[in-house]
Amino acid sequence: MILAEKMDVGYEKTVVVENVDLRGIKGQLICLLGPNGAGKSTILRTLSGLLAPVSGTVYINGSDLKSIKKPELAKKLAVVLTEQVSLGLLTVFEIAAMGRFPHTNLIGKLSDEDKGIIQEALQAVNAVHLRDRYYAELSDGEKQKVMIARALIQQPELIVLDEPTSHLDVKHKVEVISILRRLCLEKGITVVLSLHDIDLAIKGCETILLIQDGKIAAQGTPEEIIKAGTIQSLYEIEGAQYNELLGSLEFFSRQYPEIFIAGGNGTGAGVYRALSRAGYGMCCGVLHSNDIDIHIGKALGCEIIEEEAFNAIHEDKYHQAREIMKTVDYMIDTGFPVGSINQRNMDLVIEAVKMGKTVFSLFPKEHAFKRYGEWTDKIRYCSKAAEVTKCIEDKKTMERV
Structure with a gap:
């Protein structure tokens, strides 16, 4: 679904993370894990086409990302970023419906099929009861579910999320990761995300990339890469110790x-x-x-x-x-x-x-x-x-x- 080989990411000619190799297959949940400033967001922005790679190429389903026209890309790839967007007095339904834009005609009229897809996506993220609420009235956890629903309504094959559990309480963190896991397992969507929560990453994600000192320090299943001292070293933890066995x-x-x-x-x-x-x-x-x-x-x-x-x-x-x-x-x-x-x-x-x-x-x-x-x-x-x-x-x- 997504492939990046020997890719350097950064801004203009300044490399933030070098030699990124990432292979995501259908239905896989992939997590970027690392301290603040490690370059996780830069990698995700590059994978989603918001930043051009300093060197290397990103392929989506075998096609060079740069060669895919934006309307067509929006049918393959959905992006959920950390920035809170100001959406005024739009309702949840109206915001979720934005995800149908790549599939509607020039005036954006929703068909009965479109409305059914929107309803199905809201059900998938447990947000049907919110559909008539104003977005501004929602909690952070509810807003995040709506953004995932909007991405899902695009009917993409790949979703990229930057820190989807930031500022959420434990209930909503677990709910968001559970929703993403279900999308991978039931709909075959490939998900690439970044997290700060070590426990969620290790127990909820299939593949982990550890980002440290401008490079990929390790890549594989949690059981392969989370070994004695790994997390301690990655985050330079002092005064506490991370137990890999117990998480x-x-x-x-x-x-x-x-x-x-x-x-x-x-x-x-x-x-x-x-x-x-x-x-x-x-x-x-x-x-x-x-x-x-x-x-x-x-x-x-x-x-x-x-x-x-x-x-x-x-x-x-x-x-x-x-x-x-x-x-x-x-x-x-x-x-x-x-x-x-x-x-x-x-x-x-x-x-x-x-x-x-x-x-x-x-x-x-x-x-x-x-x-x-x-x-x-x-x-x-x-x-x-x-x-x-x-x-x-x-x-x-x-x-x-």
Whole structure:
């Protein structure tokens, strides 16, 4: 559907991004991802014919973009840019109907077929209920859906969108990407867009081009190119770490451990984040390498004691954890499920009580005796992670007093 080979893009003779290779097949959703100023918009404007390439050629369905007459191009290609347009007191229907211009006669009269196509497009973007509203009255998310509908009404084979989710809330971001994915899958339209939202790009798009330092740093499926450190390097992120496996950004606090957390099976994630926000250093263990908690803990900069997946906790890992536990003031039991391979973590909790450490538990107090036995009354019970943080703060305050 669209092809660019060894293309340099920019303004006049000034190259912004060099050596762009892009191949988009029918029904594919392609995303340009990169920091502000990387050249994503320049590439999109060049692909859509709004800018001439500094060098190289863009082909639409095998034809040189420069050779396609504008009315014919409007039947093949639709463009949705980030700039907010002033459309006065036009209704949604009137704006959407503009998309039929390439298909109508000189006076732009709409046939019954045209009106049916407009209705169908508004249905496709969940905007039929807006058709009689004035454009100026709409929210940003609603306006974006109308612009996509207008593009769809052109009946193009290719749609180019520049930051279609900018300024939208989470609901409308998801809705816009879902609409575009559906257009690709059901109508076979090829979509090329730029995004800032890493999570949407990785989970919603089929092919990603990473734009960095005036060139295409990587190109392929999200699974091929989003590897350890890729996003960190692309956006030069400091003070936080992007976890490629989970598709999440975690703010880390690299403090010396003062709290030991026994977790696992996802029970530790909320605790790690709550304590990290409060500025505490943590040691987390003993966690198996296939446990979701280990990935969140690493992204937060926690010290991790790691055991191989599916193996019972080895004695050397247990003793490593015990030695670190001696140096901290607090132990937290996240209420993790106990089985044969992680029983030693439960032993660590009891050992902390014997050492005289302040031990917090997120396990339900009414069932605690089965878990802790004779040590049940030596443990402080909390219902959520934020409560643990507050208890630690209160205890520290009392100690200072």
